[in-house]
Amino acid sequence: MLGNLVVLVILIALVALFGWLTYRAIRAKKMWVKIVGGILGVVATLFFVALTFAMGKGFTTMYMPPSTLDANLKVEGTPEQIARGKYIADISCSGCHDPEKTGALVGGFDMSQEIPIPLGTIVSYNLTPAGVLQERTDGELFRVLRHGVTKDGSLSGFMSFLPYRQLSDEDTKALIAYLRSQPPTPSKSNAPQGTQMNALALLMIGAGMFPIPEPVMGVVTAPAPGENAAYGKYVATFGECRGCHGPQMTGAEPSAADPAGVPDARAFIKNVSREQFFQMMRTGKRPDGSELKMPWENASKMNDADLGALYEYLKAPAETASK
Numbered sequence: 001m002l003g004n005l006v007v008l009v010i011l012i013a014l015v016a017l018f019g020w021l022t023y024r025a026i027r028a029k030k031m032w033v034k035i036v037g038g039i040l041g042v043v044a045t046l047f048f049v050a051l052t053f054a055m056g057k058g059f060t061t062m063y064m065p066p067s068t069l070d071a072n073l074k075v076e077g078t079p080e081q082i083a084r085g086k087y088i089a090d091i092s093c094s095g096c097h098d099p100e101k102t103g104a105l106v107g108g109f110d111m112s113q114e115i116p117i118p119l120g121t122i123v124s125y126n127l128t129p130a131g132v133l134q135e136r137t138d139g140e141l142f143r144v145l146r147h148g149v150t151k152d153g154s155l156s157g158f159m160s161f162l163p164y165r166q167l168s169d170e171d172t173k174a175l176i177a178y179l180r181s182q183p184p185t186p187s188k189s190n191a192p193q194g195t196q197m198n199a200l201a202l203l204m205i206g207a208g209m210f211p212i213p214e215p216v217m218g219v220v221t222a223p224a225p226g227e228n229a230a231y232g233k234y235v236a237t238f239g240e241c242r243g244c245h246g247p248q249m250t251g252a253e254p255s256a257a258d259p260a261g262v263p264d265a266r267a268f269i270k271n272v273s274r275e276q277f278f279q280m281m282r283t284g285k286r287p288d289g290s291e292l293k294m295p296w297e298n299a300s301k302m303n304d305a306d307l308g309a310l311y312e313y314l315k316a317p318a319e320t321a322s323k
Helices: 002-026 031-063 079-092 138-147 157-161 169-181 199-206 229-238 241-245 265-269 274-283 304-315
Strands: 120-123 194-197
Touching (some): 002 031, 002 199, 120 157, 157 194, 229 241, 229 304, 265 304, 274 304
Antiparallel strands (some): 120 194
């Protein structure tokens, strides 16, 4: 935070400097200095004003996000909650927090290495009781899942962009119960865990290149389970399908974080039967035998009912399925 604050202060100083130089140029006695100096000064001043605005917006978004904290929340940790939480964690959390596929959410995966531009360090946390859970209350864990806000009140970085804030209250508590129930397992990585966004990341956030999802307030409930589009949308949410393929699963345009973009899942699924869809999600192979280039291993852990709901969601028209 301190380094980014210094950058923001420097940008403000540059705005003041070039504003003053522009004023001096306009007040000069020589006409060519007035014209050339004035034009260059205005351009430079506006440039640094734009940078300062984007940096300031990114700074406040990152370090002063809106959220609520239930300091009295205590998750019971019933066997039913733990079982449900494990199911969700296997699908939703293991991709980043179990990089070695051992079944232990020890973290240590540096996601910044997957991004083609330097945005800082983004290393997944150890989510077993040997890691960050030692320092977090149930209320703080609920807040980071629902609002993407960490113990110190800042955004958690990468987690802030994921759709877990739409997870129901009951499923969020179940996930916390499971995380608490794991055996303490140390991470093999020595890299400092957590997110440290640099000034470039804050500039891009402030410029809207990495839009933060809208805050979710109040109680969140899940649709009734069933093989239908409504529940399939919820499965696509906790399965992180919508995070990659877009809010309506119609793909994502190339971006700074993903220059290749993401394909339209609905367009692809039109010519895929239910049986073929299940086979793809279980084996990672398309009907033609080619490799499915996506984290299908997580989806392969879904039960038949949830896969069936996901299929119905993808087969439904986007405008209908989004309701």
